[in-house]
Structure formats: C-alpha cells, structure tokens
Amino acid sequence: MSETLTATTIIDPIDRDVALESATPIVIVGHVDHGKSTLIGRLLYDTNNLEDGKVAQILESSKKRGLAIEWSFLLDSLQIERDQGVTVDSTRIPFRLGNRQFVIVDAPGHRQFLRNMITGAADADAAVLVVDANEGAQEQTRRHAMLLRLIGIRHIVVLLNKVDLLDFDEQKVRAVENSVTELLTQLELTPSLFVPASARDGDNIASRSERSPWYKGPILTEALAAVPDGNIRATLPFRLPVQDVYRFDDKRYVVGRIERGTLRVGDELTIGSQGSTARVAAIERWSAPERKDASAGESVALVLEPDVIPARGDFLFAPHQAPEKSARIRANLFWLRQEPLRVGETFRLRLATAEHQVTVASIDSVVRLDDLTTQQSDEVPPEGFAEITLVAGEAILFDPFSPGTSDGRGVLVDRNQRIVGGAPLLGPATLAAGSHAIHPSGGEVSGSERARGKGHKARVIWLTGLSGAGKSTIARLAERKLWADGIDACVLDGDTLRMGLCSDLGFTEADRHENVRRAAEVARILAQTGQVVIVALISPLEADRGLARRIAGVAFDEVFVDTSLATCEERDSKGLYRAAREGKIENFTGISAPYEAPAKPDLHIIADKSNAEQNAVTLTDYILRKIR
Amino acid sequence: MDHLDQLEAQSVFILREAYRKLKPLAMLWSLGKDSNVMIWLARKAFLGRVPFPVMHVDTEKKFPEMYKFRDEYTKKWNLDLQLGYCPPVEEMDPTLPPAARSAARKTAGLAAMIEKHKLQGVIAGIRRDEQGTRAKERVFSPRGASHKWDIRNQPPEFWDQYATPHEDGVHIRVHPLLAWREIDIWRYVEREGIPLVDLYFARNGKRYRSLGDQDITSPIESNASTLAEVITELETTRTSERAGRAMDHESEDAFERLRVAGYL
Structure with a gap:
C-alpha cells in the first residue's frame, strides 16, 4: 500500500509527570434512555478528547441511520448497539481533564444487561448517576443506585439531564432533585452534587450554561476534577491472598497481589490455613531495581523461611492482625x-x-x-x-x-x-438464642428442591468396622473425591464426635447406644440440608445400627469396612489394642466387647485386600451411583 | 506506585491467573510492540521466564525486519516458539471487503493452532483504546467451539474474578493489556528498555505506528526516529493508532465481523 496518512494535529503537550499518574475510573450509570452515552460523547467532544476524524465517522454513521448526530455512536461501537440505539456492553475510554487522567466507563442501562453494568462499574472510584429530569428516577435508576452501594462506590454526582425539557425552570429542577435525594438517602448514599444539564446541547457539561443562571454550583467537568483519589489500602493491616506457588530452579516462590498494607523483608507472616508463621526472606523481582519492601497493589513473588508451602487461596497476614x-x-x-x-x-x-x-x-x-x-x-x-x-x-x-x-x-x-x-x-x-440452624421437619425447602439446587441427592453412608479398620481414612479420602466432583459431602467420625457432642459419654453399652443415636440424629439433620453424610463409627451392635437406619430414614446405606482383627491389632495406630490387651481399657471392641459384623451390609469393603485409596474409590463410586 | 507500575501489577496478576487456571496455555506473538511488552510482562510474572509456548500465526506477508526480529529474540528470550500458518485468501469469506478478507486468513490460522494444540487459554495483546469493539472486551473472554465471540452474551467480570471454561471446546482469550493505552506501551518500552522492530522509527519522513501485513499496512508521516521522539509525537497526536490498518476502515462493520468470527 503506497498511500501515506496525513499529518497529525497538535494539542497542548501534557506534562510527563502528570501523565504518569494513575487514571481515576468514573462510571456513568442510570436508566435506559436517560442519556448516558450522549453525555459521554458530548463530554469527550467538548473537552477535546476525541481523535481526529472521529466526529466525521460518527456523522456518517448517524446519517446512514437517518439521524442528525448521534453522540452515543462514539461508545456504542457494536452494530447491534447502533441499529437498536441501546448500549449492550460497557466501554472504557481514557479521558483527560486539565492535568488529571480519568477512565470513563459507559455502563448499559437496560435491565437485561445488568451483568455488563456491574462489569463496568465494579472498580470505579466515583459514579455519575444520570437522571432524566423530565421522567425522574425510574426502576433502573433505583437498581443502579442500589448497585453503587453494594459494590462500594460512595462518591456520586447526580446529573439531571434534559433540563431543557423543563425549560431550565429552577423550581421544577429542585423538585426532581428532592425526590432523587430521598431515594439515595434510603440507600445511605449521599450525592456530593446535583448538576442540572442538557447533555445533547452541552449545558453545564464542560461550559456553564446561560440558560440556568440560577445554578451556581460546579458544572460536570468541575465536579469530576473534584473527585477525591485517596488510596487508603497501603495504610491498612497487611493482606496477601496467595495466587500460586511456583518452583523455578529449585527455588520456591509464593506469588500474589498485596491487597492491603506494606511488607518488608524480614517480616513475620501468618499463613491463614495452617496457623503457622514464616519469615519473608526475600521479595524477588525480575529486571527491576531491588527493593526491600512492597505495598498494596503490587504483584509480588516472596521467598519464605522456613520454606512452607501455602496453597492458592491461603491468606497471609501479620500475626495479631488476623481477619x-x-x-x-x-x-x-x-x-x-x-x-x-x-x-x-x-x-x-x-x-x-x-x-x-x-x-x-x-x-x-x-x-x-x-x-x-x-x-x-x-x-x-x-x-x-x-x-x-x-x-x-x-x-x-x-x-x-x-x-x-x-x-x-x-x-x-x-x-x-x-x-x-x-x-x-x-x-x-x-444464631439467635433458642433458634435452630436447621428447619425441623416440614421446613420451607423440600428435599427435592435441595437436590435440584445441589445437583445430587442427600444420603447417609454409615461405615461400621473395628477400631483401626480404616473407616475414617477411607471416609476422608472419599469426602475429598466427592467434593472434587462437586458433591456436598461431609464426614462425622467417632473420635470427633466424642471430643465434643458426646464428650459426656463413656464406652459402656448404654453409652455406646447413646453415641450411635446422637450420631444418627446429626447425620439426619445434615442430610436434610442436602448433604451426603459419611459416618465413621465402630457401632458394634446390629441393634444400634438398626436404630441409626430408622433415625436417618430411607436414604441410608450400611457399609462394612471389613479389616481382620489381626491386621487392626498389628496396625494399632493409636496404641489402643495394646492398652486393651494389657487391661488398661475396658469394653474394647474385638478384645473385651463384642463386634457384631453386619450380616447383609449394603456395601462390603474387604479392606485389608486393597489400600485405603482403592477402598475410597470403591466407596466413592458406590455413593455416586446412589445420589445421582 | 505510578500509573505504569499499576498497569504492570495488574497485567502480572492476570498472567498468573491464566497460568494457574488454563491448561494448555499459549501466548500470541505478533512481533509488534504490544506483544513484545506482553512477553516482557510474562517474564516479570514468572521471574525471567515464559513458562508456556509463544505462538506466531504467520501470514507470510510480514515485513522482513519482523522475521529477523522474531528469530533473534526467540533465542535471546529463550522462547518456546511455535509457528502457525494461514490458508490462502481464496478460502476466506468472499463477502468481506478485500483487506478484511486478507486479515481473515489470520483468524483461520489461529483457529487451526488452537485446534492443533487443544488450547484452553490464548493470551493476546489487544487493548481497549485501539478500536471500539475491543473496548467492549473482557479480560478473560470465553470463545465457543466455533471460536465465535458472543458479544451479546459476555459473562460478568468484576472484582478480579474471571470466567473459567466449564466445557470441552471452549477456550478463553486472555487480554492482559486491555487497560493499557498506546502511550502507556511506549512509556513502558522506554522505561524497561524493551527491544522493538525498527520499522516503528522514522526513516525518510515515514514510520509505522502499527504493524501488520505489508500489503494492508501503511506508514504515517513522521520524523520521530527515537523512543523519546515517538513518545513526544504521541503526546501531541490525535489520529487513531490503527488508521494505517486497512481492514478497520473498509466499512463500518468490517472489523466487528472479523472479531466476532474469532479475529483478535
């Protein structure tokens, strides 16, 4: 191609330092057709932020559709947006006002594009809420105001648009202003300013309108210039959510973005999930000047000492400043x-x-x-x-x-x-005193609704077997596998129950019976919330297991984790068999108390034939068949 | 942190998300300034290395300087370079205007590479300020089995939570430079000392502001022959960066049609 494009127009060169400042994102929100895109087009044009040829392009696109000039075409770049005159997705455009950089985010006003509005608005520092002065606040005005509150935007400028339709009448404009103030007050939002304007004609956008002599407040560009750009994150207690852990050239790096606070080499950090602490040995950077510190907003790579391995999602924070x-x-x-x-x-x-x-x-x-x-x-x-x-x-x-x-x-x-x-x-x-976390029978949400919500049915899986048979190990492995499959599963195991819920019980036959009853009741309640509950309990007596089945209801399976007494005794991971043989423990199942093996279990796992992993797979496959 | 530090930190965060969540993952390298910055940012994110393949979808119509640059920096930066080739223009949609039809070859070449490597993530260096439809993009932009961009139905993306592929055949276009402006790219190139093809610098009163295929890319009039001069020129310029890319301007919807079909 031989043609050369022609010269560039000269505008005021901007100061380099100013240009290196970060840009303040401002989102423009409001009800559909209240004039958001028009406002932005006008704002960019009046403040000299448009590229050459852009206006000619817009004029041509407008003419093609039989329109005079459609400012919104600047942002509504998609064909569907231009043909239907509606913003579908949000756009961000850089924008400079005097010495300050902004990013203007144009958010769609249509309800069906709410997700796009949020996409645009979520990281804005401030918002301009556009309200058609003639129509007043509408449903999307309220919805957007609500969203501004929920996504945490507190600085709000209300632009009362199309005031030309009210003949710039002060009383009429104030009336709209009052009703919008009332609405925002309900949401605990305080608008910093109301600007009466006509975006189409440019009144009070970038230049003061002669048609509203009664209005003495800032015009829109002045209001934007006054948006605070304070960043408080660096001064808050330190937080780093772990993004990943790398191992390059035999060195381990914990990477992530500092969300708050500052960090120095030598700082002590708590690793949230483990509760342990580690020291920051180094903050590693590639092709950058070495620095011994880092602060909020930086994506860092840390070397920790000792070389602990946090997982993605782990929270790192300073000890004594826990979340x-x-x-x-x-x-x-x-x-x-x-x-x-x-x-x-x-x-x-x-x-x-x-x-x-x-x-x-x-x-x-x-x-x-x-x-x-x-x-x-x-x-x-x-x-x-x-x-x-x-x-x-x-x-x-x-x-x-x-x-x-x-x-x-x-x-x-x-x-x-x-x-x-x-x-x-x-x-x-x-939980309020006296209230229950779980709805009793006849609760408002049915089991089938829960199953639909979760994508699987609830079930109680009752693992019985000798002490040391591997019940809890298999249950935990299966829980992990089910979880990975998107199944809401949990484990109730004997030792855990005896630590808390059943800490008042001993090992007599009556106490064992009560232990089983409580476990079954808890399993039933959990199953009512839609979960798959794996109970790992010795439950030596046939009668007690029958009771558990009656409590839990029909969605109940008895699984026999069948490990020979010899194997259990040989493993003796908790030293209980030895203690029992030495007579230090009374009523020990298999030694000094009976174990009634299930005659017809729903699933029989001959556990010492395979390893725990294989047994867990058998159990998981069985459960998946039952709940899907 | 200044503006460039913030952009860099956010891009590094995005690249690390992509590396963690999308497998297999590859980065597109067009040999232009933006994708060189992208490779640089990957090295920032992964402590000096690029831990995934870098792909050049070759139209075989690039400038000779670009091929020379590619071969030199593949070695210097220790890149795992994979090449993809584009079908002839005759196989492209004949209803597209001529330059767009030529550009569509790249879409086809890219689609073939994605299929061949069964890619789940493709990192591309597009920016919002380049073009109106790119301004509407997501950082993680899912593409269906036909690689189509469903502009009516983009997923929500907020609070740094990005879309994840949930079924086979879906891949994600990852856009770590979306928030960068042209001037940011140049200032970053200057600050970091990132090498560029010298076609960007003026010779005999002309330079390229954006690089594509030789037959559909035009230079601009310029005397900016150094980095500092280019930056000064851009600070005072008001023409669009892609003014020299013919396929953007043949008809109002030409570029959108290209992009919906899977172009970058």
Missing part, C-alpha cells in the same frame, strides 16, 4: 441469575483467590425495588438484592466488605463455573 474467621457469614447479595435464588442452594464462594463451598442457609431480607424497602421472602428474584446467610463446611478467613478496598468481595459461582452473584461479606453470622 475474621467464621463458617457462617452474613452477606449482601446482588443476584445475576435469570432464575430466583432459594434457600439450600450450594455455590462456590470466590473470595480473592480462595474458593469455598457454601450453602445459602437463609434469606434474611429481600429489597423491593419499587420503593427500596426490605421484606421477608423465601426467594431472591432474578437480578434482585437481598441479605443472606452463607454457611461453609470450614471456617472462612475474611475481612468484612469495605468501600475503597478489596475486602470481603465475595462472588458466587455455580456448578457450571458461571458467576451468578456478588456477595459483599458483612460479618460472621450468629
């Missing part, structure tokens, strides 16, 4: 799925780099979008907002959601790895 820890968490929710959310559904909760399996234990209140009040409801409607309680199988380390930080940014993901909601975590949930 919250709870298995029950209250959370706000913005729900993005097209079907309602119901109690009992199970998701993966992504929190920074961690992932936890959680169940929606309760829906505590749901927001009514027509007046923003809350109400009781047993479901969250599509694209609705609610406060919910999530329950996890293990305690989760987290910091409660806080605007301006990345704390508590929970995201719910379904079985197909789809993001279905955002869940800013509020804090640990406690």
